[in-house]
Amino acid sequence: MFKCIRGRKNSRERILDAAAELVSEIGSGRLTLDAVAERAGLSKGGLLYNFPSKDALLQGMIQRMIDEASTQKEALREKAEPGPNLEARLCTATVLNLHCGNMREIANGLLAASSENPRLLEPVRHIVKETFGNLKDTCEDLDASLLAWLAVEGLTNLEMHDLSPFSEEDRARIVASVNRLLHKGIAA
Amino acid sequence: MFKCIRGRKNSRERILDAAAELVSEIGSGRLTLDAVAERAGLSKGGLLYNFPSKDALLQGMIQRMIDEASTQKEALREKAEPGPNLEARLCTATVLNLHCGNMREIANGLLAASSENPRLLEPVRHIVKETFGNLKDTCEDLDASLLAWLAVEGLTNLEMHDLSPFSEEDRARIVASVNRLLHKGIAA
DNA sequence: ATTTATATACCGGCTGGACGGTTTAGTGCA
DNA sequence: TGCACTAAACCGTCCAGCCGGTATATAAAT
Numbered sequence: 001m002f003k004c005i006r007g008r009k010n011s012r013e014r015i016l017d018a019a020a021e022l023v024s025e026i027g028s029g030r031l032t033l034d035a036v037a038e039r040a041g042l043s044k045g046g047l048l049y050n051f052p053s054k055d056a057l058l059q060g061m062i063q064r065m066i067d068e069a070s071t072q073k074e075a076l077r078e079k080a081e082p083g084p085n086l087e088a089r090l091c092t093a094t095v096l097n098l099h100c101g102n103m104r105e106i107a108n109g110l111l112a113a114s115s116e117n118p119r120l121l122e123p124v125r126h127i128v129k130e131t132f133g134n135l136k137d138t139c140e141d142l143d144a145s146l147l148a149w150l151a152v153e154g155l156t157n158l159e160m161h162d163l164s165p166f167s168e169e170d171r172a173r174i175v176a177s178v179n180r181l182l183h184k185g186i187a188a
Numbered sequence: 189m190f191k192c193i194r195g196r197k198n199s200r201e202r203i204l205d206a207a208a209e210l211v212s213e214i215g216s217g218r219l220t221l222d223a224v225a226e227r228a229g230l231s232k233g234g235l236l237y238n239f240p241s242k243d244a245l246l247q248g249m250i251q252r253m254i255d256e257a258s259t260q261k262e263a264l265r266e267k268a269e270p271g272p273n274l275e276a277r278l279c280t281a282t283v284l285n286l287h288c289g290n291m292r293e294i295a296n297g298l299l300a301a302s303s304e305n306p307r308l309l310e311p312v313r314h315i316v317k318e319t320f321g322n323l324k325d326t327c328e329d330l331d332a333s334l335l336a337w338l339a340v341e342g343l344t345n346l347e348m349h350d351l352s353p354f355s356e357e358d359r360a361r362i363v364a365s366v367n368r369l370l371h372k373g374i375a376a
Numbered sequence: 377a378t379t380t381a382t383a384t385a386c387c388g389g390c391t392g393g394a395c396g397g398t399t400t401a402g403t404g405c406a
Numbered sequence: 407t408g409c410a411c412t413a414a415a416c417c418g419t420c421c422a423g424c425c426g427g428t429a430t431a432t433a434a435a436t
Binding site: 220221222232233236240241242 | 396
Binding site for chain 2: 026027028029030110111114115116117118121124125128129131132143144146147148149150151152153154155157158161162163164165166173174177178180181184185186187188
């Protein structure tokens with residue numbers, strides 16, 4: 001099992017990477033199976049062998065994003081410093097990680113699914129709802145936690161659409177502000 | 189000039205409304221000229237008479253959003269209460285208005301343009317950059333201003349993708365938190 | 377050991393339908 | 407006469423999904 005004769009690496013991963021990159025480069029509406037197959041280094045038939053339809057491919061992108069986020073969050077929870085609003089701190093850090101460095105494109109499944117078939121966002125809808133519930137249940141300062149969460153969502157959304165006007169330093173400063181908000185709250 | 193014989197209302201407006209609604213309902217990737225024409229209550233020829241290409245239509249959606257935002261912002265500036273971080277307060281209020289009530293779909297041009305042809309977002313990119321510049325130049329508390337701005341961006345983005353888990357009360361509470369943040373800042 | 381069978385992983389040409397855009401011929405109002 | 411369309415046919419392109427085939431690996435049978 002887990003054999004991969006032709007590909008050097010798991011084909012599914014290569015395909016998902018290719019799709020995510022292409023969304024960044026040419027826009028979610030121009031994502032075609034042919035383009036993904038070429039970028040991933042296999043044929044269209046091979047692509048459809050791994051993902052039997054375009055919807056399945058988009059679902060795979062969404063699922064990987066969710067799995068990756070979940071893994072990262074639990075990893076962060078292990079080494080989390082004690083302090084207030086833990087869940088919100090984990091949540092913001094995860095969202096920021098998902099759109100940083102070599103992960104920069106992993107969230108592009110959102111754009112692709114949203115443009116092609118909004119129903120594919122159902123799992124994401126569920127996660128968002130769950131996240132909100134967690135924050136409500138566990139965070140000492142819900143107002144600050146929500147603001148922090150929404151702010152990193154806003155930041156990553158700007159970055160996804162390539163609309164961010166922020167330099168690396170700007171981004172760092174914003175992240176620092178988010179953390180300060182989560183530790184100190186809004187002034188009285 | 190500005191005559192509109194057949195339509196009860198400006199055709200261009202009806203077309204833009206129809207397109208924005210359709211993006212909400214069927215997803216930006218499934219936005220077709222035929223569907224827009226049907227929804228707007230005119231023929232495809234009539235649609236292409238008003239917007240000679242799909243790109244032109246998307247550009248029109250973006251432009252209306254920008255114009256609407258600019259108008260609203262200046263209207264808000266007239267009756268703005270004195271206080272800190274004026275520009276950020278105008279900015280957040282405008283973004284929130286653009287995604288509220290009968291305006292709910294006006295920002296959908298972003299999704300449509302992003303999926304079809306990301307280059308059409310250039311004017312938005314410019315506005316975002318300018319907004320950031322304004323905040324930097326005029327806001328007493330830049331950190332709080334940026335967080336507030338990004339938070340409402342995050343909120344409206346969730347709403348655009350129909351991912352928001354927030355009730356009306358939740359939303360009101362978040363908006364109140366944003367305003368508190370802009371008036372009081374982050375705790376020391 | 378050799379043949380046969382089956383499964384895995386993939387190739388790549390093809391087709392049918394959808395879609396953007398054009399064209400043409402005509403309509404009703406000012 | 408010009409403006410703002412309607413109605414419908416049409417064209418070329420693009421693209422998802424289909425399908426027959428291929429190479430390799432493993433298993434079973436002889």
